[in-house]
Each structure stands twice: as C-alpha cells, then as structure tokens.
Amino acid sequence: MKLMHLSDLHLGKNIFEESMIDDQRYILDVIIDIVIKRDIDVVMIAGDVYDKVVPSVEAVNLFSSFLTRLYKLGKKTFVIAGNHDSKDRLSFGNELFIDNGVFIEGVFNGKLRHEVLEDDYGNINIYMLPFVKPVDVRKYFLEESISTYNDAIKCIIDNTSVNLDERNIIMVHQFVTASGVDVLRSDSEVISLGGIDNVDVSNFSKFDYVAMGHVHGAQRLTRDTIRYAGSPLKYSFSEVNQKKSVPIIEFNDKNDISIELVSLKPIRDMRVIKGNISDLLDKKFYMLGNRDDYINAIVTDSDYVVDAIGKLRCVYKNILRLEYRNARTIISNDKINDDSSSVKEKSPLELFKSFYKEQNNIELDSKREKLVLRIIKEVSDETN
Template sequence: MKILHLSDLHFGKRLNNFSLLEDQIYVNQQIFQLAKNQKIDAVIIAGDIFDKSIPSADAVQLFDEFLNFWAELNLPIFIINGNHDSAERLSFGLNIFSHNNIYISPVYNGEIKSITLKDNYGNINFYLLPFLKPSMVRPFFSDEEIKSHTQALKIALKNLPLNKDERNILIAHQFVTGAVVSDSEEINVGGLDNIDAHIFDDFDYVALGHIHTPQTILRDTIRYCGSLLKYSFSEANQQKSATIIDITTKEQINITTFPIKPLHDMRKIKGSYAELTNRQNYINTNTDDYIFATLTDEEDIPDAINRLRSIYPNIMQLEYDNKRTRTNQIIDTSDINSLKTPIEFFNEFYQLQNNQGLNDAQMQIMQDLIDSIWEEQP
C-alpha cells in the first residue's frame, strides 16, 4: 500500500503580511499530480491544516477544494488536528465525511479513533492521535499521575487494542525529543512539550507533524515529513518535499521523498545597496522570490525596503550588517560635566552609536543647527 504522508499545510498562512494563498494552491496542484502519478492508495495529514484556530474564509475554501480532490479519487484520507487547529472546528461533520473516506480525529475524549484498511498483506490499522497536552488527558485518567507530555501520550496510547501481528500506523502531532526545529514552529521554552520517541515502539510507522524540517527520529519509520512550503527564513536552504511510504509486510516499509517546487522560493541576499541594485548581480536570479535582504552600507539608505521593491517586489525583511549593528556600544556619561562643546558631545555620541565620527559635512550641519538653537535661547 502506498501512503502519502503530509503535515503542516497551514492554510491561510500570512508571512510578513504577505498572503501565501497562491503559493499553497500551487504546491497543492503538485501534490495532486504526484498522487495520480504514483497511484497513491491513502493520504495522511498529520496536523496543522490551518494556520489559525479560527481560519479565514479563503483558508476554509482552500481546504474544501483540497478535500474535494481526494473525494473525487475516492482515496481514504486520515486527518488529525495540530496545535494551530481548533479540534472542535476541524472535526465538524466528521461523521458525514467518513462516508466519503475522509476520517478526521474527533475532540479527544480519552479514546483514540482507529480505521482499518486491507490490502493483499492483510490489515493496516491507522490510529488518529490528535495534538495533546497533559491538561487534555488528565480528565479521562484521574487515577494516573500525568505531569509531562511523555506521560500524557504514554497513558493515552496505553489502552489501545493494538494487534502486533498486523501493521499499525500512528498519526501524531507532537514535538519528539531530538527533532531539529526552525523559527516557524511553536516550541515551549525548556523543552516542556518533548515526547520520548520510545513510546512509539509498538508502531510500524509513525507519521509525525509539527516540525517543518523533514527528518527521522531514532529510526527511519518515525518520521516528520515537514511542511510543503518554507515558513521562515531559517528554512531558506531547505529542499521541501512530499513523503510516500510503501508498506508491504511489517518488515518492508520503503520511504521515498519527492521534491516540491515553490511558486516563490525563500532566500537571503546580502551586500551594499549599490551591489543589490546592480543589474549584473540580479539579472540571472528570480527576483520574484521572497527575499530577506541584508545591507552592508555604513549609512542607512532612506526608504531602502521600498526602493529595493522596484527590483525585488516580494522583499519581506530588511536588516543592516555594519559597524553600528555589529557592536553593542555603551554610552559613558561619567564625564558629562566636563568642559566640552555641544558639537563635541554630539560627535562622541554619534561615534558610540555608529563606530565612526561625523564627517566634515555632517559636522557643519550640526554646528549650524546648534548655533541656531543657541541664538534662540533668551
């Protein structure tokens, strides 16, 4: 059986006030074509379907179109809520959806929803574990001590009627200890939400969501498929992909990744304003990409980000890397009462802020300004 493993779609995502709706439609079309070409038998979405618990109308419409595609192919699709989703909203209509092979995890009630598919090798059991925190599990296991996320997940999984002779797949949306994160994930300080991967030992494959970087934990079959799009500039150098698992027997699980091409790539550029606006430096690049620009000019360029947008229309962020930004200067005011002229005080202040003194033209402008102020004093 060939199973497409997806997660972290984040429909409705906005990044630096840019809507990523067109980007998400673009990659969805690639996923649909991949499913057809590879003759997929089932689809997993391991959480974070939406970017917000109350999604926008556009996001809901996009999800509707997404589900319609799989329904038309009559493929079973297994969906759990992530930490960005509202479990109540996402599970709306789940009983009706199930008649069309769309299986959605319900709001957690102490039990884990399971669905069984059959192929030539027997049963494959899919367990839909929604995003959980200790506070969500405690009400249903009052006689258990549940302090950590690992304890909560271990107890939630403890009473599953798991047949170890059959193939068992767990779908989960948690932060497993050892996972490499990027800036776009919401991770608790100090690793309080860490899950020990050994609690998944009884499952043949664990389809994980939550971490946007594709990776495996402990073994190849405990896998984060990663997001289809880059959602922070810390992911700029990543190759995003879709994961397909091909399961025959319990011992034979093949994992293949297929690269995904974004509508707009996300990349960083660095140089002086003159270098970044030099046609020879950008002529052979995709200037429509989402850009993080770092200017190395010592002087701030007035309205730099809007001026750069004439070349890079989708520039998202701008920063400076120069003497001033590389040094955290402390202004010493211990000799504030010493006999110095106002222009000398200002020149010292400017030096501390910018790691260089006023030039002659700036010095003259400031002196004229100081003189005019002093003349107006009674």
C-alpha cells in the first residue's frame, strides 16, 4: 500500500496580512498531481488543516474541493485535528463522509479510534489521535494521574490494544521529542514557553509508522518511520532555508516499509535578499530569481534610504519585510538578541513585566502585578 503523509496545511493563513490562498491552492494541485502520478492509495493529514478555529470561506471551500478530488480519484483520506483547528468544526459531517472514504477525527472521545485497511499483505491499522491537552484526556481516566501532555498521551496509548502482528500507523499532532535530538522549530508554530507540551517519542514504539504534524520543518525523529511531514509551504521567514517535501510511504510486509520524500515546489518561494539598495534594484541581480517571491529585504546602506520599501516594491511586488543592517542597527539588534535568548528562562510574570514596561515606559505596580499573577494562574490551570 502507498500512503502519503501531509500535515500543517494551515489553509487560510495570512502572512504579514497577505492571503496565501493562491499559493495554497497551487500546492494542493501539486499534491493531487503527485497522488495521481505515484498512484497513492491513502492520504493522511496529521492536523492543522486550517490556520484558525474559524477559517475563512476560501479556506473551507479549498479543503472541501481537495477532499472531493481525492474521493473522485478513489483515494482514502484520513484527517485529525491540530491545535489550530476547531475540533468540533473539523468534525462536521464526519460520520456521513466515512462511506466515501473520508475519515475525520477532530475530538478525542476517550478511546483512540482506529480504522482497518486491507491489502495483499493483510491489515493496516490506522490510529487517529487528534490534538489533545491533558484536560481533554483527564476526564476519561479519572483514576489516573494526568498532569502533563506526556502523561495524557501515555495514558491513551496504554489503554489502547495494538495487534503487533499487524501493520500499525498512528497519526498524531503533538510536540513529540526525543532526548538527545534537537527538533528544528519555526516561528510559524505555536511554541509553548518552557516546552511543557512535549511528548516523548517512546510512547509510540508500538507503531510501524508515526505520521506527525505540528512542527513545520520536515524531519525524522529517532527512525525514518517516525517523522514530521512539515508544512507544504514556508509560513515564516524562519523557514527560508527549509526544503518542503511530502513523504510517501510504501508499506508491504510488516518489516518492508520504505519512505521517499518528494519535494514540493511552490508557485512563489519565500527568501531573503541582502545588499545595498542600488544592488537590490539592479536588473543583473533581480533577474537571478523570481521577482514574485515573498521577500524579506535586508538593506545594508549606512544612510537611511527614502521610501526604500516603495522602491523595492516596484521590482519585488511581494516584498513583506524590510530591515536595515548597518553599523548602527547591528549594535541595537545585538541588544535585542541578548534579550530573546533569555526568554525561555523567564517566568510568564517576568515576561509580562518586561512587555508592560516596553509598552508603557513604567514598571508594573504591585496591585497590577497581583492581578496579572491571578490571570496567569487561571489560564495555566485551564490549559493544563
């Protein structure tokens, strides 16, 4: 059987207030082409179908047409909710769609759902674990102590029987990590402070393939068959050096599984250009790349350039960001970097205090500090 692993489509996403819907429509066309050419049987989408809990009309229509095209091609599609999706809205019609080969699991209802597929080699069980927080799991396992994300996932897996003689795949949308492995993160993900949301990869040892979503850079974890598909498009400038791809899994016998990464080429790339304004506006330079790309321009002129963004936009119509990097800004950027490196070590209250000071130019007084502490406590009680 041939399966395709997708995740983090983030349909309806805007970057710097620009809609990316045309780029998303294009990349879904590219994906459909791959499905046809490679004769894929099953498409798995491991969460973050949409960018927002209330997605735009364009985003909903785009996903609807994607599912319909896969159905018309006779493919089966499996979808779980990610942290960006509304689990209830994503579940719309899910029981009706089953007969058409579309399996959507938005809400965790106390039992890890699985669907059984069959080919010449026997059964393939596809387990579908939508994004959950500890609070979503605790209510079904009152006798267990669940305080962390890892406790929650461990509890779900421990309470699931998996037939190890058959082939087993799990779809998951959590921050899965392994000790000693650095997971590459991007700015377009929601990163929780202090990494409290991480889930250890060892929870998934029973599964032959772990189809993960959440992290936007494509990467394997401890083995080739435990991987983040990554988002199909670059969703922030921190991803400019990433290569977007889609894993195709050919699963024959239980021990005969191979992965191929097929690269995805967008209609417009996202990249950084750097130099003096006159160089950036020189035809010899800009003809080297696609002028329609999303651009972050770093201007190195030592003097301020009047209407630099307007000048650059005449050549690069999708310029999204402009920054100056010269002797003056390097000093001030260094200061900023010093600050950001310590963000992870600061408590939420400390972070709020520095934010407050930056906004208001005065320190937070003790009355307000108490109020903020109370809110932080309420919010963290609710989310854990």
